[in-house]
Amino acid sequence: MDIQLLKVFHTTAQEGSISKAAAKLNFAQSNVTHKIQQLEADLQTTLFYRHNRGITLTPSGQILVTFAEKILNVIQEARHAVGDSAVPSGPLHIGSMETTAAVRLPNLLTKYHHSFPSVDFTLTTGPTEKHIQAVLHYEINGAFVAGPVDHPDLIQEEVIHEELVFLTSKKHPPITSVKDVQLRTLLVFPNGCSYRAKLLQLLQEEGILPAKVMEFGSIETIIGCVGAGLGISLMPRSLVAEAVRQDRLRSHNIREGNAIITTVFIRRKDALMTPALSAFISEMQTHFSEMQISPPSTV
Template sequence: MDIQLLKVFSTTAKEGSISKAAQKLNFAQSNVTHKIQQLEADLQTLLFYRHNRGITLTPSGQILVSYAEKILHVIQEARSAVGDSSVPTGPLYIGSLETTAAVRLPVLLTKYHADYPAVDFNLITGPTERHLHAVLRYELNGAFVAGPVEHPELVQENVVDEELVLVTSASHPPVQTVHDVQSRTLLVFPSGCSYRAKLNQMLHDEGILPVKLMEFGSLETILGCVGAGLGISLLPHSIVSEQEQQGQIRCHKIAGMHAIVTTVFIRRKDALITPALSTFLSEMRAHFNKD
């Protein structure tokens, strides 16, 4: 099986479009089409349905996607393994919750970049659910997510425990129970965010249906809107302590099982630990143990 054909197939499957795949691979569209047809002929099966709206994976194509990801990843690992293993170089893709990236990682990343400037470090922020899928698909070398994570193909390391607090405007009266804010608009990150899931579960356990949810893509926007009195949110106290001290918002402690969330670092069990990832893990452990 030709590796180049697999790469074209994998890219086309991810992009969901032959034209987008051609643009990403810097190929002519006809070249992409021809290579997919070559692979279909080699495997003697149809990989994509062609229709007016574009293309859709066939059942055979859906099966091949996971194998193609693994094969291409193993090839990349082989290249890394036979290179100079003494010097961390090459790309390193790490995912993180936006809140963790904002408060917990700047010092760690600054030191890592200074110590290993030859590593092409990439930090991708987003919700836990998205990072789980990206690590499983070999798109990320590892990720900081909300734990615990139970998956047979992943290994996790506890990083830090975060205390969650209800965040309101500075003028909001004290919150004794979640019932005190049941009529307020909830300001949350997009679906897949662990803090949003915690807040929903907390309300569900109390038999409360949220009046209204408003999604925002950044921590700064949520905090700005909370401070202005638009609604409330559930966030780690470490993330909002500075704004609380400045009198921009007010934090209210919560009790019980929802008060603590553990941030963990996950990676695939079967993935090669490259020199770049190995040194990052060492720096991460030293950094958070010190904290």
């Protein structure tokens, strides 16, 4: 099987369009079409349905996508392995929930960069589900996500236990029950965020439908809007501690025993353990061990 043909197929499947794949690969559309036809002839099967709306993977194409991801990743890892030295260097792409990146990672990343300046480090923030899929599809080396994560292809390691609190404006009356927030507007991150999922779970367990849900893309915006009285949110206590201390916000304990959420670091079981990734995991373990973060007691 020609690796170049496989790469063209994989890119086309990802983009969902021959024209978009051609633009990404810097090929002519006719060249992409020809290479896909070559691969189909080699495999003696049809990989895409062609229709007026574009292309769609056939069942055979869907199967091949999974193998293509693995094959192309192994080739990339082989190149890295051959070129790797004992000194961590080269690319390292890590994902993280935005709140974890903002509160828990700055010191770790600073120390790692100072210790291993030859590593080309990239951090991408986003919701848990997005990072799980990115790790599974070999798009990133590892990620800090909400746990536990139950997947046969992933290794997970607990690193942080966060205490969640309701977050309101400073003038908001005390919250003694989830039912106290049933008429409030919920200010949350987009779908896939573990804090949003936990908040909706708490309401669902009480048989409550949210009055209104407003999505925001940044921590600062949510904190600012909560402080202005637009609605309420659910976030880690550590994230809002400074705003609460400054009397900009008010935090309320969760009394139903649902206050703890665990952050885990995930990576693929079959991914190559490069010196850069190995050094990062070692630094991570030392960093969080020194912090001695453990689940706080709930009230």
